[in-house]
Amino acid sequence: MRAIAITVLLAGCQPAQVHFPPDLWVWDTGGGWDTGLEPPDTASPTDTAEPPPVPTPPAPTGPLGSVDTARYVCTPANDAWLVEVTTAGWAGTASASVRTSTGDLETHPLVLIDSDPSGGWDRYQAGPMAAGATAEPGVSSAVACGTDGLSFGVVTRGRVGQLVDCRVWGADPTGLADAMAAAVSDLTAADCTPL
Amino acid sequence: MIALLTAALAAPQVEGEIDYATQLRSTWRSLPSTRFEMRGVSRPGKVLGSMFAVYLQAARYQHLSLDVGIGGQPGSALAVRGVLRRHGAVEGSVDLWLQVVPTLSLGATAGTSAHLYYQQFWFMQANAIPFVGGRVQADLIRARKWSVGLTGRVTCDLIPTDLYIEDAEIVRLAPVEVQVGVRAQFGRAKEGEP
Numbered sequence: 001m002r003a004i005a006i007t008v009l010l011a012g013c014q015p016a017q018v019h020f021p022p023d024l025w026v027w028d029t030g031g032g033w034d035t036g037l038e039p040p041d042t043a044s045p046t047d048t049a050e051p052p053p054v055p056t057p058p059a060p061t062g063p064l065g066s067v068d069t070a071r072y073v074c075t076p077a078n079d080a081w082l083v084e085v086t087t088a089g090w091a092g093t094a095s096a097s098v099r100t101s102t103g104d105l106e107t108h109p110l111v112l113i114d115s116d117p118s119g120g121w122d123r124y125q126a127g128p129m130a131a132g133a134t135a136e137p138g139v140s141s142a143v144a145c146g147t148d149g150l151s152f153g154v155v156t157r158g159r160v161g162q163l164v165d166c167r168v169w170g171a172d173p174t175g176l177a178d179a180m181a182a183a184v185s186d187l188t189a190a191d192c193t194p195l
Numbered sequence: 196m197i198a199l200l201t202a203a204l205a206a207p208q209v210e211g212e213i214d215y216a217t218q219l220r221s222t223w224r225s226l227p228s229t230r231f232e233m234r235g236v237s238r239p240g241k242v243l244g245s246m247f248a249v250y251l252q253a254a255r256y257q258h259l260s261l262d263v264g265i266g267g268q269p270g271s272a273l274a275v276r277g278v279l280r281r282h283g284a285v286e287g288s289v290d291l292w293l294q295v296v297p298t299l300s301l302g303a304t305a306g307t308s309a310h311l312y313y314q315q316f317w318f319m320q321a322n323a324i325p326f327v328g329g330r331v332q333a334d335l336i337r338a339r340k341w342s343v344g345l346t347g348r349v350t351c352d353l354i355p356t357d358l359y360i361e362d363a364e365i366v367r368l369a370p371v372e373v374q375v376g377v378r379a380q381f382g383r384a385k386e387g388e389p
Binding site for chain 2: 018021022117119
């Protein structure tokens, strides 16, 4: 009985894994009804065209969900901040931070706005957020457009909440990394690399 | 004369019918109490499903009873990105029941479930996952040898499961599952027991 309990406890430390491959019904993408798990044997006049290519995700350059591109900009015409982040492979969640030269730190959650169906990338966005207003995550920012000495950072996480990537840039990336590490329990300044 | 002849011929038949009926009744009484259940299945991250199960009463002592059963749930869709991916299960379990009042019982359940995963129309993988949980059942209609009632079950998987979606996304399957449904019980306790 004790051995069974120990086995269950040990097994509990290692999650069971289930792997789902990409779409198995690829030959139906050509249009029309096709039971085809196999490619067509004979080419009829209407089937002379090559079957559509199966979408394959581009090879990510870093861990799945890592930051590929990021921008944190203020559009003076709207007087609003806009954050856009593209990840390599699917991520779970993302957030962006901005720190002023006086040490004020704001963090805004990013919203998934587009995703590659084949898992190649995700696009996250926050804003437009009203600039120079009362800071409210994802809605408005206390930082005014044109403020000098700003530092920016982006953090991405996987679907189970694990830290995937942290990128910083701007006037004082090191100071921002320290401030973000102080604000987030599972993040250290060493996790954040320059964009 | 004819009446006597008729009675003589008929007598063995009547005796035979009584013997057969007695034997049938005895056989029926020797069968263990059997319970059939049909439950709706709710698990976060998954479309509502259904489960069918049958249980046999293995032991009974006053207000305690021990049931063993098997059940299965057809695959229902997982809320993950991409094409249709489904999750079903086949399980074996042991239920320990405590009759709180004549129409209400509380219980504990433990067992192992073979989680079955499908993508589109194809079976993909099976994982054996042990689980524990609690049970409750209440009688709606109760007769001497059968009853119909409501039943519920909450279980928690002892091994977490991570779903790797096209090797690009990892989603952890919620370990808690809630089931509510109806059950029909046939049979009775053995002679001399409550």
